[in-house]
Amino acid sequence: MTRLKDPFLRIEHLEKWYGDLHVLRDISLDIAEKEVVVVIGASGSGKSTLLRCINFLERAQKGKFFLDGVKIKPAEKELNRVRQEMGMVFQHFNLFPHMSVLKNVMEGPVHVKGLPKKEARDIAHRLLDKVGLDDKADTYPAMLSGGQKQRVAIARALAMEPRVMLFDEPTSALDPELVGDVLKVMEDLGREGMTMVVVTHEMWFAKEAADRVIFMDDGVILEEATPEKMFTAPEHERTQAFLKQILPQE
Amino acid sequence: MGNIIPWNFSVIPEYFFVFREAAFYTLQITTLGILVGLIIGLLVAFGKIAKNRVISHISGAYIFVIRGTPLLLQLFIIYYGLTTIVTVPPFPSAVFALGIHNGAYIAEIFRGSIISIDYGQMEAARSLGMPYTRAMRRIILPQAFKRAVPPLGNQFIIALKDSSLASTIAVPELLLRGRQLGSSTFMYMEMLIIVALWYLLMTSVLSYVVHRIEKRLRVSDRDQT
Ligand SMILES: Nc1ncnc2c1ncn2[C@@H]1O[C@H](COP(=O)(O)OP(=O)(O)OP(=O)(O)O)[C@@H](O)[C@H]1O
Ligand SMILES: [Mg+2]
Numbered sequence: 001m002t003r004l005k006d007p008f009l010r011i012e013h014l015e016k017w018y019g020d021l022h023v024l025r026d027i028s029l030d031i032a033e034k035e036v037v038v039v040i041g042a043s044g045s046g047k048s049t050l051l052r053c054i055n056f057l058e059r060a061q062k063g064k065f066f067l068d069g070v071k072i073k074p075a076e077k078e079l080n081r082v083r084q085e086m087g088m089v090f091q092h093f094n095l096f097p098h099m100s101v102l103k104n105v106m107e108g109p110v111h112v113k114g115l116p117k118k119e120a121r122d123i124a125h126r127l128l129d130k131v132g133l134d135d136k137a138d139t140y141p142a143m144l145s146g147g148q149k150q151r152v153a154i155a156r157a158l159a160m161e162p163r164v165m166l167f168d169e170p171t172s173a174l175d176p177e178l179v180g181d182v183l184k185v186m187e188d189l190g191r192e193g194m195t196m197v198v199v200t201h202e203m204w205f206a207k208e209a210a211d212r213v214i215f216m217d218d219g220v221i222l223e224e225a226t227p228e229k230m231f232t233a234p235e236h237e238r239t240q241a242f243l244k245q246i247l248p249q250e
Numbered sequence: 251m252g253n254i255i256p257w258n259f260s261v262i263p264e265y266f267f268v269f270r271e272a273a274f275y276t277l278q279i280t281t282l283g284i285l286v287g288l289i290i291g292l293l294v295a296f297g298k299i300a301k302n303r304v305i306s307h308i309s310g311a312y313i314f315v316i317r318g319t320p321l322l323l324q325l326f327i328i329y330y331g332l333t334t335i336v337t338v339p340p341f342p343s344a345v346f347a348l349g350i351h352n353g354a355y356i357a358e359i360f361r362g363s364i365i366s367i368d369y370g371q372m373e374a375a376r377s378l379g380m381p382y383t384r385a386m387r388r389i390i391l392p393q394a395f396k397r398a399v400p401p402l403g404n405q406f407i408i409a410l411k412d413s414s415l416a417s418t419i420a421v422p423e424l425l426l427r428g429r430q431l432g433s434s435t436f437m438y439m440e441m442l443i444i445v446a447l448w449y450l451l452m453t454s455v456l457s458y459v460v461h462r463i464e465k466r467l468r469v470s471d472r473d474q475t
Contacts, residue, residue: 057373057377076381080380081379082379083376083379087377088374090373094370094373096375097393098392098393107375107388108378108380111388112378112379156378157377
């Protein structure tokens with residue numbers, strides 16, 4: 001386990017059960033500011049659950065969480081504050097269908113942060129422009145392609161000015177030709193210094209953008225390494241077997 | 251030749267507007283009953299979803315009892331049954347019976363439409379740091395209300411027709427007036443057909459309005475993502 005000196009986010013001894021199912025086992029993880037961490041692992045290994053525990057959409061039964069070295073108290077009010085610092089992007093976008101694209105992005109700033117509408121609108125336009133969709137500001141999510149939806153979802157999360165972004169398989173519900181645009185936005189984000197935890201099986205993204213790759217297996221972090229090391233010389237047999245499945249065969 | 255059909259339908263136009271006041275009664279019972287039903291329905295729907303076991307069980311029991319017994323019985327319990335404690339006049343009895351009865355059905359409609367909203371919507375809102383109740387109000391309920399419109403419209407039409415049960419406790423609404431005029435004019439069939447025409451008129455207007463609202467609401471979202 002890599003222990004960092006001043007981690008931005010620290011998770012200690014996280015345990016999560018669903019009923020009798022032990023989904024996360026003694027997970028400890030440090031994430032540095034501006035670090036991009038890619039999480040890989042087989043289906044059911046607990047990747048989504050880990051992300052959802054990090055921003056408390058799921059409550060872990062055990063474990064301690066620290067943000068900037070300060071322990072997060074799992075009280076509702078505190079969690080609402082902590083979640084504002086963590087943007088989350090979902091596999092199925094989860095845009096608000098009853099609001100225009102612009103309103104989706106403004107929702108957080110206006111109705112969580114309480115910013116004036118005008119200010120929030122400027123932020124929203126700037127972010128939509130950043131993800132290449134400002135011309136869609138007045139349309140409704142139903143009119144967008146999957147890739148466009150996901151970019152709006154990224155803009156919506158960014159509008160809260162989070163300090164870390166969590167991505168749960170952001171491109172796995174997309175048609176292959178739409179994946180690139182979304183990953184491009186994420187790559188830029190990482191380059192600008194956003195701290196990110198990304199669950200993805202897009203290996204070129206991991207190679208291009210990740211500082212560290214984590215392999216999860218059956219609820220534990222089995223291995224972590226730089227992308228080069230992970231993809232060329234993984235240590236564990238399980239990691240090797242998994243990578244063999246998902247990496248293009250030469 | 252005139253004897254083939256034993257009724258004289260040519261009196262229908264003449265008598266049609268004699269039923270105006272009765273129709274107004276029907277409309278009033280229905281509207282007020284639905285209003286009471288909407289209030290009860292909203293409270294009971296939230297009650298049943300509530301994490302608090304006691305509240306959720308009380309709400310469940312309410313729905314169980316009301317849906318499992320006839321409206322006519324509920325009306326009689328209010329109008330006749332309560333007389334030992336309090337005498338409720340016919341009109342309010344009808345309104346409350348219809349309201350209490352529809353409250354149970356409307357609660358199930360609201361509850362169904364709330365839980366039909368993809369859980370990802372709540373999660374997306376919470377992930378922005380939005381508190382639960384605000385997420386409910388801003389994200390879940392607007393979508394749920396939209397989905398509730400068609401079944402609510404249907405329920406309102408049922409309520410309109412069910413208001414005819416008020417005729418059994420002497421509220422001078424459409425059906426009672428139909429029976430009274432039928433016996434005084436000896437033209438039962440003719441009067442009852444007029445009653446039918448009034449109901450058809452009102453249910454058609456109601457369906458049309460619901461249909462228009464549905465159409466208007468559908469503009470923004472074609473799918474659920
Ligand atoms: N809400 C839940 N209730 C019960 N079990 C759950 C729940 N969510 C996840 N699980 C179980 O927990 C385990 C880990 O699930 P998780 O979704 O974290 O896996 P994952 O690594 O994200 O998989 P995938 O690649 O398929 O998304 C699985 O066995 C799953 O069936
Ligand atoms: Mg997952």
